[in-house]
Amino acid sequence: MPHDHPDPDRSTDCDTATELISARLDGELVPHERRRLDDHLVRCAECAELATRFEVLDRRLALRTAEPVPDLRPAIFASVRPAVLGRGGWMRPALAWVALVLVVQNAIVLVTGSLGDTEAHLAPR
């Protein structure tokens, strides 16, 4: 066995392997680089784990970007209920009643110019 002339592929260190892993994810590996990386990953558990993590991450990112955003608007609109009067909601009808009373009272004065038997200075002329 020629151990004094190591296979050049066997000299691939972890830094180079990391670069090759990255390049492989980008689809930029030429066949001999791929062989070199595979050869390293077989021997180096650390880089093999790194490669697996990168691939999982890359797949997730790829799914994120490639997945079309579903149109949730119909579902959202369907689930939205009309506004419900919450705390203080009772004030709305009360204020509406007050407004109605004020309008009616002033309308009488504005139309007739007097408040019936009330003294004249209370009513506009």
Ligand SMILES: [Zn+2]
């Ligand atoms: Zn390694």
